[in-house]
Amino acid sequence: MTVMSNDKPPSIYATTFASIVGEENTVYQENNLQLSQAIAGGNLPSCVVYPQNQEQLAAVIATAYTHNWRVLPCGCGSKLRWGGLAKDVDVVVSTERLNQLIEHAVGDLTVTVEAGMKFSHLQKILADARQFLALDPSTPASATIGGIVATADTNSLRQRYGSVRDQLLGITFVRADGQIAKAGGRVVKNVAGYDLMKLFTGSYGTLGIITQVTFRVYPIQETSGTVVLTGAAEAISQAATTLRGSALTPTQADLISTQLVSSLELGQGLGLIARFQSISESVQEQSNRLLEVGEKLGLTGVVVSGANESHLWERLQEQIHSPVTESAITCKIGVLPNAAVDILHQVKIGLIHIGSGLGVLQVEDKNQVLPVRSLCQSHQGFLTVLQAPVPVKQQIDVWGYTGNALPLMRRIKEQFDSKNILSPGRFVGGI
Numbered sequence: 001m002t003v004m005s006n007d008k009p010p011s012i013y014a015t016t017f018a019s020i021v022g023e024e025n026t027v028y029q030e031n032n033l034q035l036s037q038a039i040a041g042g043n044l045p046s047c048v049v050y051p052q053n054q055e056q057l058a059a060v061i062a063t064a065y066t067h068n069w070r071v072l073p074c075g076c077g078s079k080l081r082w083g084g085l086a087k088d089v090d091v092v093v094s095t096e097r098l099n100q101l102i103e104h105a106v107g108d109l110t111v112t113v114e115a116g117m118k119f120s121h122l123q124k125i126l127a128d129a130r131q132f133l134a135l136d137p138s139t140p141a142s143a144t145i146g147g148i149v150a151t152a153d154t155n156s157l158r159q160r161y162g163s164v165r166d167q168l169l170g171i172t173f174v175r176a177d178g179q180i181a182k183a184g185g186r187v188v189k190n191v192a193g194y195d196l197m198k199l200f201t202g203s204y205g206t207l208g209i210i211t212q213v214t215f216r217v218y219p220i221q222e223t224s225g226t227v228v229l230t231g232a233a234e235a236i237s238q239a240a241t242t243l244r245g246s247a248l249t250p251t252q253a254d255l256i257s258t259q260l261v262s263s264l265e266l267g268q269g270l271g272l273i274a275r276f277q278s279i280s281e282s283v284q285e286q287s288n289r290l291l292e293v294g295e296k297l298g299l300t301g302v303v304v305s306g307a308n309e310s311h312l313w314e315r316l317q318e319q320i321h322s323p324v325t326e327s328a329i330t331c332k333i334g335v336l337p338n339a340a341v342d343i344l345h346q347v348k349i350g351l352i353h354i355g356s357g358l359g360v361l362q363v364e365d366k367n368q369v370l371p372v373r374s375l376c377q378s379h380q381g382f383l384t385v386l387q388a389p390v391p392v393k394q395q396i397d398v399w400g401y402t403g404n405a406l407p408l409m410r411r412i413k414e415q416f417d418s419k420n421i422l423s424p425g426r427f428v429g430g431i
Contacts, residue, residue: 011046025050034077040085048092054211062178073205075144087425112214115146134161138321146210152202156252165201170214176417205423207416221277230267231299237341240354250274259348329388335381366392399428
């Protein structure tokens, strides 16, 4: 997170926390873009606190709890603009400097790291052992492991490996009262605390601050190849249905909108993009079988491999998560998979996973949010606003939740954070 230097008179918050973490780790900020887009009312907190270890973080939160100071937790701040606007925040607490590798059990295919470690750094560590963490966060260069868990941030790799919570084996976190707690363990067979890990995944820092995470990891595959099919919507929809019902095992498989197809120079019409990773013979066979499906449906097909393949997936990720205009709004959606093509017809930029029906869309402005949300809900789905201008988030319901679990969510929040000091206002129903 970019902040200003210590060039202002200390506030009571800065003075208090400096006694715990040191003055050099209590930094004043002003005109911080990430914070200004994350906090309601325009009154930004006067300082950002950077604990150096778990014990310091616990002491910081215990102090905030004692004084009833409201805390906005973050890592590097790359996803502070997601979710609802935080309210009446007194101090920002960053886990960015809790970034150590705790344990990499190569033979057990597990890794334990502190929450502030950047995803890109962890992948480099794992690559030395020919392993990888099977997540693809929206901003891989800046995302921290804790932030990925707190926002449940993964994308196309869920096709083969599942979501964040499916790969999470254990967490350590600081409670709202400053006590350190644990759930799960460091081995694949240990499932104790699984429900608690589910609660923390996607909780946006409202239940506690994650300090350590244990994940299962996977061997890097020998060969990779991506099949791209483009053409008429009905044919693309049929290809997706055939792929879902086949024995093919893509690691990533998405439907992409016509404008994305065009901007990525993949052809014309809607697109289906599927990645296969395995031994070379399997990748070639599966790629050929999908190409045959596309050919029978009159679709244009091509296989992309090597550096061009990696670059294609990187560009796809960048374009889907980078608003094209200042008024553009980035949304996370979920629909029945067979409704994906209907949704993509309504937007210029959109991607929907063929297996889960989850995806990311960009709408042009706030006037498009409610009609697209209504369409998603008509297909037994949802639309949540991830990133939007602050005035838009102040005028619409960011989460659009229509289920019946809100009273239960509020009781859980009360149990974990009775004083409502952690990330106030960011979650569903203003939690």
